[in-house]
Amino acid sequence: MAGELPDVPRSATVRQRSFPFDRCIPLMAKVELVRLSKSYGGQPAVDGIDLEIPDGVLACLLGPSGCGKTTTLRLIAGFVEPDTGEVRVGGALLSSRERTLAPEFRRMSMVFQSYALWPHMTVAENVAYGLRLRGMPREEVRRRVDAILSVTRLSTLSGRYPGELSGGQQQRAALARALAVEPQTLLLDEPLSNLDANLREEMRFEIRRLHDAYRYTTVYVTHDQAEAMTAADLIVVMNGGRIEQAGSPQDIYQHPRSRFVASFIGGTNILEGEVLARDTVALDGLVLRCREGEAEGERAAVSIRHHEVQLSGEPFGAETNGAAGTVVRQIYLGAHRDYLVALAGGTQLRASAPMELDLAPGTSIYVYLPPENCRLLAA
Amino acid sequence: MSSGEALATPGAALARAGPSSRLDIAGAVLVACGLFLGLLVALPLAWLAFFALTDKDGAFTGANLARLVTDDSLAAPLRISLIVATSVGAISAAVAAPIAWFVARTDMPGRNLVRVLITASFVTPPFLGAIAWEILAAPNSGLLNHWYRWLHDLPPFVHLFDIYTVAGLIFVDSCYAFPFVFVLVANALDRMPADMEDASAILGARPWRTAWRITLPLALPAILAGMLVAFLRSLTLFGTPAILALPGNFHTITTKIWSLFQYPPNPGLAAAASIPLLLLTIVLLQVQNRVLGRRGYAVIAGKAGQARLLRLKHWRWPAFGLCFLVLCLPIGLPYFALLKAAITTTIAEPLSLQTLTLKHVRFVLFEFSPTRLAFQNTVVLAVATATTGTALALVVSYATARRLVAGHRLLNFLATAPIAVPGIVLGVGLFLAYTRGPVVLYGTLWILFLAYLTIELPAAYQQLQSAFRSIHPELEEAGRLFGAGRMRILRDILAPLLKSGVIAAWCFIFIGVMRELSAAVMLFTAQTKVISVVIYDLNESGDLGAISVLGIALLAVTFAIVYLAQRVGGAGIGRTARPA
Numbered sequence: 001m002a003g004e005l006p007d008v009p010r011s012a013t014v015r016q017r018s019f020p021f022d023r024c025i026p027l028m029a030k031v032e033l034v035r036l037s038k039s040y041g042g043q044p045a046v047d048g049i050d051l052e053i054p055d056g057v058l059a060c061l062l063g064p065s066g067c068g069k070t071t072t073l074r075l076i077a078g079f080v081e082p083d084t085g086e087v088r089v090g091g092a093l094l095s096s097r098e099r100t101l102a103p104e105f106r107r108m109s110m111v112f113q114s115y116a117l118w119p120h121m122t123v124a125e126n127v128a129y130g131l132r133l134r135g136m137p138r139e140e141v142r143r144r145v146d147a148i149l150s151v152t153r154l155s156t157l158s159g160r161y162p163g164e165l166s167g168g169q170q171q172r173a174a175l176a177r178a179l180a181v182e183p184q185t186l187l188l189d190e191p192l193s194n195l196d197a198n199l200r201e202e203m204r205f206e207i208r209r210l211h212d213a214y215r216y217t218t219v220y221v222t223h224d225q226a227e228a229m230t231a232a233d234l235i236v237v238m239n240g241g242r243i244e245q246a247g248s249p250q251d252i253y254q255h256p257r258s259r260f261v262a263s264f265i266g267g268t269n270i271l272e273g274e275v276l277a278r279d280t281v282a283l284d285g286l287v288l289r290c291r292e293g294e295a296e297g298e299r300a301a302v303s304i305r306h307h308e309v310q311l312s313g314e315p316f317g318a319e320t321n322g323a324a325g326t327v328v329r330q331i332y333l334g335a336h337r338d339y340l341v342a343l344a345g346g347t348q349l350r351a352s353a354p355m356e357l358d359l360a361p362g363t364s365i366y367v368y369l370p371p372e373n374c375r376l377l378a379a
Numbered sequence: 380m381s382s383g384e385a386l387a388t389p390g391a392a393l394a395r396a397g398p399s400s401r402l403d404i405a406g407a408v409l410v411a412c413g414l415f416l417g418l419l420v421a422l423p424l425a426w427l428a429f430f431a432l433t434d435k436d437g438a439f440t441g442a443n444l445a446r447l448v449t450d451d452s453l454a455a456p457l458r459i460s461l462i463v464a465t466s467v468g469a470i471s472a473a474v475a476a477p478i479a480w481f482v483a484r485t486d487m488p489g490r491n492l493v494r495v496l497i498t499a500s501f502v503t504p505p506f507l508g509a510i511a512w513e514i515l516a517a518p519n520s521g522l523l524n525h526w527y528r529w530l531h532d533l534p535p536f537v538h539l540f541d542i543y544t545v546a547g548l549i550f551v552d553s554c555y556a557f558p559f560v561f562v563l564v565a566n567a568l569d570r571m572p573a574d575m576e577d578a579s580a581i582l583g584a585r586p587w588r589t590a591w592r593i594t595l596p597l598a599l600p601a602i603l604a605g606m607l608v609a610f611l612r613s614l615t616l617f618g619t620p621a622i623l624a625l626p627g628n629f630h631t632i633t634t635k636i637w638s639l640f641q642y643p644p645n646p647g648l649a650a651a652a653s654i655p656l657l658l659l660t661i662v663l664l665q666v667q668n669r670v671l672g673r674r675g676y677a678v679i680a681g682k683a684g685q686a687r688l689l690r691l692k693h694w695r696w697p698a699f700g701l702c703f704l705v706l707c708l709p710i711g712l713p714y715f716a717l718l719k720a721a722i723t724t725t726i727a728e729p730l731s732l733q734t735l736t737l738k739h740v741r742f743v744l745f746e747f748s749p750t751r752l753a754f755q756n757t758v759v760l761a762v763a764t765a766t767t768g769t770a771l772a773l774v775v776s777y778a779t780a781r782r783l784v785a786g787h788r789l790l791n792f793l794a795t796a797p798i799a800v801p802g803i804v805l806g807v808g809l810f811l812a813y814t815r816g817p818v819v820l821y822g823t824l825w826i827l828f829l830a831y832l833t834i835e836l837p838a839a840y841q842q843l844q845s846a847f848r849s850i851h852p853e854l855e856e857a858g859r860l861f862g863a864g865r866m867r868i869l870r871d872i873l874a875p876l877l878k879s880g881v882i883a884a885w886c887f888i889f890i891g892v893m894r895e896l897s898a899a900v901m902l903f904t905a906q907t908k909v910i911s912v913v914i915y916d917l918n919e920s921g922d923l924g925a926i927s928v929l930g931i932a933l934l935a936v937t938f939a940i941v942y943l944a945q946r947v948g949g950a951g952i953g954r955t956a957r958p959a
Binding site: 077079102103104105106107108109110112113114116117118119120129130133134177181187 | 572574575577578579580581582583584585586588592593596597599687
């Protein structure tokens with residue numbers, strides 16, 4: 001076993017039955033991925049990603065299925081060995097092509113998509129398992145189990161078997177088991193995907209609340225952008241094994257850098273046109289000045305969110321960024337109306353308009369796309 | 380339906396007429412199947428109970444059952460059987476569980492080879508294994524004892540092993556019982572989500588601890604169920620004890636039942652001696668169902684993925700060596716012994732060009748008169764049973780899996796009930812039922828056909844039922860919405876999806892018939908001998924060379940069919956439809 005340990009200072013006292021953690025991972029848990037790659041059968045699942053997650057931050061790996069986010073998580077956990085690149089936690093090298101520290105020495109814990117609660121143990125036994133492994137005295141184990149069960153509101157269910165719990169209770173039990181050991185890094189693999197919609201929304205806030213209480217560095221994998229927006233400090237959008245963009249939820253939403261990020265996070269219009277200047281694109285009788293991004297080459301795409309498009313029955317009278325069109329479809333959605341507008345050349349735009357603007361399909365309409373909301377995207 | 384109602388809703392009546400008339404035919408077929416199934420088991424068992432509880436004049440008596448306790452010539456075999464079966468169960472679990480774990484969870488080399496060898500010991504007829512071990516470890520003539528004497532320069536009659544003992548019987552029995560435990564445990568491990576073990580690892584448990592605290596408890600139901608199967612199989616086996624216990628001058632319960640039919644026959648006592656065997660089987664199968672059926676072990680499906688294999692490092696080759704040595708006992712040594720006996724004049728001679736001979740092959744194929752008839756009987760019976768059994772199982776499993784008729788539970792019970800009737804007990808029951816009117820089948824192939832059909836039906840039924848269950852009813856419902864009738868759907872949708880399952884079921888019945896001995900040995904006559912009975916007869920006359928030739932032929936056919944079943948079955952797996 002000793003051959004697998006990374007080069008980190010060992011503590012002077014190693015108890016006989018004690019846990020090997022004090023020999024490997026320093027307490028600060030900044031997670032760094034350096035040019036990390038993994039392919040299966042020649043098909044890259046993770047394709048040379050670089051990422052730094054500061055200590056105490058909750059980071060969401062967000063992307064469609066097959067984008068490599070789960071493989072990334074399993075690389076961090078040590079279940080998968082990288083082809084190239086490194087995984088470092090708190091500066092210590094945990095995974096590289098040459099050596100991968102086994103998961104049991106990583107001071108991490110994980111909530112699995114299936115929860116992976118052991119069916120032959122009660123909730124309390126499941127939660128106590130990791131604590132017992134650390135050679136903790138019986139009294140201390142019981143005290144900590146009670147504490148974490150009351151935080152996760154499972155105290156009355158401690159004697160139940162996993163098969164006797166509802167989905168939400170199982171999910172909380174899995175979370176309690178992961179939190180009880182006070183991990184340096186907490187990994188969550190689509191933890192809410194097996195819950196129904198209401199419970200999912202409630203548990204999003206629950207996870208955020210527990211993170212605010214404990215502040216473990218957390219890596220959270222999900223394909224649900226609402227989950228990521230609610231829970232994350234840092235959103236990492238992945239696609240095709242690469243990181244498209246990483247930033248705060250607000251940053252990702254307001255300043256998407258690529259077409260993929262813009263359309264994956266929140267609804268958006270993508271308008272492709274001819275480049276007139278570094279900040280100006282023309283299409284379909286529309287000249288768009290953009291406050292953000294720079295155009296390169298001859299053609300470029302502009303993103304503008306549905307709710308940022310302004311509609312009116314009268315011309316806006318602005319020099320650029322406005323055009324006339326026809327209402328194709330209008331849907332009443334309670335809080336607003338959802339319009340589909342066709343411009344003269346056939347380009348279609350979606351827009352949310354206030355309730356008061358009620359125009360039937362076929363009537364003419366004027367659109368205005370404010371420059372401060374128009375973003376030029378990288379190809 | 381009165382004409383008034385028909386007039387009132389002519390459209391509805393028309394709409395109903397089509398499918399319901401089809402269902403009526405299907406219903407009649409199902410009722411016939413149900414009656415036939417009921418008769419198949421109920422008739423022999425009724426006669427069995429009748430004989431056990433009456434004396435020669437047909438008056439009620441408890442004397443036969445009482446003798447099971449008071450007469451030590453009956454009580455002792457029962458005791459020995461229980462001792463043997465318990466030991467076989469324990470040994471099988473102790474050997475099979477670690478091998479299954481090595482194969483399913485570690486990076487031991489040659490894992491596929493081990494699986495193949497275990498499949499080989501799975502399909503080796505136990506009586507053939509027993510004869511091979513006779514060749515190897517009989518106290519005087521056994522090859523191993525011969526080598527031992529030669530190595531240490533010892534006088535004749537000194538021996539290392541004596542296979543004609545209770546210990547020898549336990550050993551040989553375990554050799555061919557442990558694959559049952561292996562298959563159950565390996566299956567359980569293969570299906571156990573990798574997350575279960577990963578969750579333990581990430582919390583800090585070393586691999587051995589994860590194996591001990593998580594993997595083992597999760598596999599425990601499968602291990603217990605496997606022990607029960609091994610126990611039951613050993614308890615009801617006839618061939619192995621007949622070959623090993625009789626020369627050793629002791630009886631197990633199955634050989635005792637058989638001997639009660641030898642001259643002078645005592646059918647009443649034989650029937651009584653069958654009763655404890657029958658009851659024990661029924662009770663233990665109930666226990667097994669309860670152990671395996673506990674739904675507490677339900678697991679939520681996630682992206683479980685491939686289980687990570689434990690790195691054994693420098694223990695890799697020792698682990699493989701251990702598995703290999705264990706597998707020499709049911710496969711390596713016995714197959715070598717059979718091969719050597721088949722091609723040398725006498726067993727004990729060293730293998731060389733001078734001692735090579737084809738005389739056994741010639742004898743079996745051309746000179747020994749029962750061979751041809753027995754081969755012919757066996758093939759006719761195997762084909763007939765496999766075809767009828769598969770068809771019957773197909774119809775009944777469709778009805779029960781789709782709950783077509785009100786009595787589907789009863790049908791399910793009737794189709795699985797034969798599992799609880801040991802072959803030798805069924806042999807006794809069929810003998811008693813069909814040696815007298817109104818239908819006399821004794822002395823014909825029909826009685827063997829009924830025996831084989833009864834014995835093999837449950838396995839085929841269960842396999843096809845699970846095949847039906849894996850095809851979601853919505854696939855059929857989609858077809859019905861386009862206007863296809865039940866029969867049309869059967870042809871267009873179900874048949875292509877079920878093909879591999881049906882072929883596999885047919886092959887397994889075929890193999891089962893070829894190797895069956897315990898019922899056949901009660902029911903054969905001079906004109907209705909089958910291969911297994913001929914082998915058993917030859918063993919009594921001590922002609923090991925001829926047995927070996929026949930045995931190798933039997934094995935070759937068996938392996939060819941297993942290979943075929945796996946090729947066809949394996950090719951079909953990817954196409955099994957399963958909605959997400």
